Amino acid sequence: MPAYQIVPLTDPADERLADYLRLTDVALRSKHEPAKGLYIAESSTVLERALAAGHRPRSVLVSPRWLPDVEELLGGSSEGGEPVPVYVGEPAVLEAITGFHVHRGALASMHRPALPSVERTLAGARRVVVLEDIVDHTNVGAAMRACAAMGVDAVLVTPSCADPLYRRAIRVSMGTVFQVPWTRLASWPGGIDQLHELGFTVAALALDDDSVSLDDLAADPPQKLATVFGTEGDGLKRQTIAACDATVRIPMAGGVDSLNVASAVAVATWATRVADQGR
Template structure:
């Protein structure tokens, strides 16, 4: 590996790793047109290793200078490894010691919704999923429970954000994802591909999840639509669905965290796992 010592927090060579503690700053930097457009950061050997296994190209690595553990397998030996001194670590990570590894990767062009939907049977579509941790939980559940792809509206956060890919444990790197227009207009490519649009809602008059699960077959094409962490789906998106479905809850409990709800719904509606 190409080892490079870094002793100052403002060293321009580690600029890809700055701002990790400030989600809003990082989101602006990584957004289209930002100075980090085309880059995302993976944290930890497991997550970075899954990005490498999915074919993402590593740009650079940031580690504590005292680290002696092996770097993620599959890392190109020409990738620079910045070994940071004690003044640098807290400026980047917020902690005095950083035992893992941060790896900056080049993004790949996003496929179109049509490309993502072409070979899929089950997809999850998120509307205004703005919390990266919740999105990571949704991605991990989708990848594990028979979901073929992820679609996100423009107001949802990025599944490649560091906090999101950390929460998903890197499972999302191999899960195809694409962006759609705001809902309900964003449902157009889903309908054109022959999917039944299923809106997850706490509404008492909605079909229960077990009732819907009993009616579907493994080859049915379903798009499970999830709404924002607080208000849930917009009224327009819910009204545009073909089916409204709810998770039966105990008396006095009005809803579940969207990540938890997604896991339950993916288990009930995802493709059968052998």
């Protein structure tokens, strides 16, 4: 059986396109996507990385220009399953369905895989990033991209953190969200005890009076390190900082006291990565 079936599309109200409707409604998507067990992959590049990670498409929505790329990605057989419907429509039709100009002319509705346990995610990991209650999907995506670039072994997100598989987060990460093992903690800051049980030293990135410089941490890093980054504006919760083993600050000049959270992730993971490689 072929891996996909091309379906010409002319009607934006086609009931088969329910997965793609009103994608600009953040409040709806943040609840709707996990509940239905799906997420949206935008662009053929992101779809390629999702497929490489073993994720399965429910359907694909594509403009004619990008159809050859999608056909190449979906080529082969469906291994006994039903072929993936590939809905093909002009850009104006796609925009009428989704409510925005579709980046690079392709969207895919993907089956959301079950999240692994914390223990499985951290098996063999030595460098871990924890994102506490980050509410901006762009920041989550940028942080995931930084983690992939700096060789972070795994990422944990707290129960209230934005979804790394939200459409914008995936797009900003350039699909690297599929490269870095990640999962969601069941409780926080209770999850710090779980990290301790797994042998991690937990460092909070915060501007406390008793904080140590990132340079000091990088000069003598622990064998297994989890760094925790807080939400935009307020930073880490006080109870989180109290439960961590150390509080770390990034040395800065020019009267700047803090960085965007994704920038802080990039700086801190670069510093500890370099120190780790030199051991």
